[in-house]
Amino acid sequence: MNITNRLWLRLVWAGLIVLPLGNGLPVGASPTPQSVEQTTAKQKTVQFRIAGMTCAACAKGLEASFRNLAGVMKADVDYKAGQALITFDAAKQSAERLSKFVVSCGYQVKETKVV
Numbered sequence: 651m652n653i654t655n656r657l658w659l660r661l662v663w664a665g666l667i668v669l670p671l672g673n674g675l676p677v678g679a680s681p682t683p684q685s686v687e688q689t690t691a692k693q694k695t696v697q698f699r700i701a702g703m704t705c706a707a708c709a710k711g712l713e714a715s716f717r718n719l720a721g722v723m724k725a726d727v728d729y730k731a732g733q734a735l736i737t738f739d740a741a742k743q744s745a746e747r748l749s750k751f752v753v754s755c756g757y758q759v760k761e762t763k764v765v
């Protein structure tokens with residue numbers, strides 16, 4: 651009788667402890683929706699007219715370099731058009747810094763246009 655009572659008590663205690671935990675942490679169900687992206691980024695797009703590129707590889711190289719820069723979301727460099735279209739987070743990057751970067755790569759920026 652005594653042993654049965656204690657066993658029953660332990661089961662109750664176990665139930666009290668386990669149940670709230672079980673309710674608080676649903677297994678396999680993430681409470682935060684992953685698809686909703688909170689964008690605090692101030693997106694800006696700038697277009698450069700670039701001189702000095704001598705082949706398509708120059709454009710590809712410059713494009714890859716742009717993509718490695720902080721805050722750059724999108725980079726497209728067109729050799730034939732002599733143009734670069736860069737989309738960036740204005741909190742981390744600026745058109746002026748991007749322009750200086752182009753110059754530091756050995757090219758000339760003929761025109762900067764915020765689009």
Ligand SMILES: [Cu+2]
Pocket residue numbers: 703704705706707708709
């Ligand atoms: Cu080249």
